[in-house]
Amino acid sequence: MKKIIYIGLMVAGTLTFSACSDYLDVNTNPNGPDSLLQPELFLPQIQSEMAVAVQWDGRFAGFYTQNWAYTSGSSYSLNLHSNPLSDTYAQLWRAVYFSMGYNLSDMIESGINNKKYDFVGVGYIMRAYGWQMLTDYHGPVIVTEAFNSDQRVFNYDEQPVVYEEIKRLLLLGIENLDRTDGLSPSDSGLIQADLIYAGNRDKWKKFAYGLLAINAHRLTNKSSYNADEVIGYVDQAFTGNQDDASIGFDGTVSADTNFFGPLRDNIGYYRQTKFMMGLLDGTNPELTDPSLIGADPLPENATEHLKDPRITAMMAPSPDGQYRGISPELGINEWSAAEASLVPKNFWNQVGYKGSTPSPQIYFFNNAARFPLMTYAQLQFIKSEAAFISNKKDVALTAYQEGVKSHMDFAKQYAPDPALFESRKTAYLNSTELFPVATEELTLSKIMLQKYIATWGWGMLETWSDMRRYHYDIDAADPVYKGFELPDPLYISNNGNPAYRARPRYNSEYMWNKDALEVIGAYEEDYHTYETWFSKPE
Incomplete structure (x- = not known):
């Protein structure tokens, strides 16, 4: 060194x-x-x-946690390193x-x-x-x-x-x-x-x-x-989104630009996964409420589950305006050339693999966007999990509610239609399935899946640490990360085991x-x- x-x-x-x-x-x-x-x-x-x-x-x-996947499919999954x-x-x-x-x-x-x-x-x-x-x-x-x-x-x-x-x-x-x-x-x-x-x-x-x-x-x-x-440390840490740690970029030349921005051109081949999309569109088994089918305010979604308000702020739409995710195993290959309008755009809101300044901007994937390093929502979910597993269910519920609401406030700044965001948010928070108001309605899976949403796209190391703590739910009778599936088979060198660490630097x-x-x-x-x-x- x-x-x-x-x-x-x-x-x-x-x-x-x-x-x-x-x-x-x-x-x-x-x-x-x-x-x-x-x-x-x-x-x-x-x-x-x-x-x-x-x-x-x-x-x-982020490939390990299925925040995103590579467009070509299985060459970039849990088989890295x-x-x-x-x-x-x-x-x-x-x-x-x-x-x-x-x-x-x-x-x-x-x-x-x-x-x-x-x-x-x-x-x-x-x-x-x-x-x-x-x-x-x-x-x-x-x-x-x-x-x-x-x-x-x-x-x-x-x-x-x-x-x-x-x-x-x-x-x-x-x-x-x-x-x-x-x-x-x-x-x-x-x-x-x-x-x-x-x-x-x-x-x-x-x-x-x-x-x-x-x-x-x-x-x-x-x-x-x-x-x-842990709870004591969180209580001495952030008191709201105003305390979030993030770093800014000028976004004028490559050297002073957000690494995830289009000027740096580092994530053009990445797309959101089906797992992440399932957490936001009501298809994940833990974050769904049958009573919300048909509750979405958009007429074109009249027969579908209410969409999480954060979906338009965080996810890239397909050219046809709908939101979809890709499979880590298949990438975009599940769609034919004739179905190009169904393929999710990149995180710069562009078709293909290049981009310019996105309009509307998708989350913090822009040249001068501030990148989060630690957030109030993240810490509230840590507090909620700590309280839940130590049987302080009232503390866990309050922290869970704080985490969900604060991350929604965080995401709203990127919403292309704030009025639609608020309409969906009201319906979402009125659902006791999605937003429990009694301790017996709160589950560990809800806590960790909401934390996954709140750290998506920036806290990949935090999420990966969480998934490893729960050993990817392998052989779990009641999985925490419901809906998450490991690639099968894994890369031959893995000997049937998922990744737990990156190798030290080669050079x-x-x-x-x-x-x-x-x-x-x-x-x-x-x-x-x-x-x-x-x-x-x-």
Whole structure:
């Protein structure tokens, strides 16, 4: 792992020279400045790299969870990561160890030296977020020996070590954000540098508590799991959609554009799945209400189930105006050339595989759209699940209701017809099948399927972690993810098992860190199916 610092870019944008010799006078080190740069010069790049990495690798986790499928069908399903000779699925690895890496360490050190403790707090939280996303995706990762410039090979840490380090960093982050002896955000430069919260310390602390909740809630299969602790963390986190963590993009050129936008052209071959569509059109067995057949306000849907109001905000229509999903096994091949009007458009509201600025915009799939990193709805569903499995059904019901309503409010901003959205929302929330008002009507499946909807398209790593906690409902008498089906058969290297982890990055690990890979079994052909520690019952 090499120390990569984008000195040229940052210096070019921040220094003014009176003469060439003046610049040379400040450096005795020919490879870069002797002193640390100010922390505000690190943070925007760090945040952007982290967000793009979550989107990059989340694309592939989204195949596992059937958020979307590839148009050609089974070549992209739950069979990924079987080939280690690729960096295609390892952007998070690169972001955490390279793009953030020493830069984040230097930002924290510079913040301490310059009494910019808000940067220190944000730095610790960003590092914890990186570790959480990375270990959720890869399982064992390198933490205790990371960023040691005296080493050339690095041993892996199992997840118990990583999880404890995440918690330690988050508490350190909160501690530094609570400090009053340093510069204020307006004086430190955090307001200008922070692309997520514009320097708001309180929201960063809420984000940290949200991540503590995520970290603790992963362990539902452990005897040490503490539902009250999870609920307590959520209660100290977001209080509404106004606290949601998201990152913005200018959307003018590829380098400053949303990774999912048409200018980047990364998801043109992706389409929503039948599973996701079933959650929104009333055909999923858990999210259906027979009394709502014929209740949809659109005349053309007079004989159909009420559509979830979020369907028009989140999903891409077909050219004929109807909403459909594709099968991960078949892709768009289930329709003939003569049935082209039935094929779902891409997420840029275009027929085919390219796009421009969509009108109307579909969800956050646009060049300058903000991309979510954590939401109030997500945390409410975590609280609901924690309360449900600890038999606090009243708490679970209230959190469930909060999660559904808040995500509907979130989605409405993308609705092409707000009046239609509100009409459907009223009917939806009046259904005690879809929106329970009594504790005995609430089910674990409803909680997790509504969470699936709320994290669709951005929280793929969260959803994949949830599905692994429930072991994809394999052999479950009462499935949580009703309507979800694994590909059959799976890829031959899977030996009949679904994926549980992504392989480490090829270009750093398989080329330079081979001995450490041998220890964790990463050369085995089915390594990607080894169960992650957090999902194992103990």
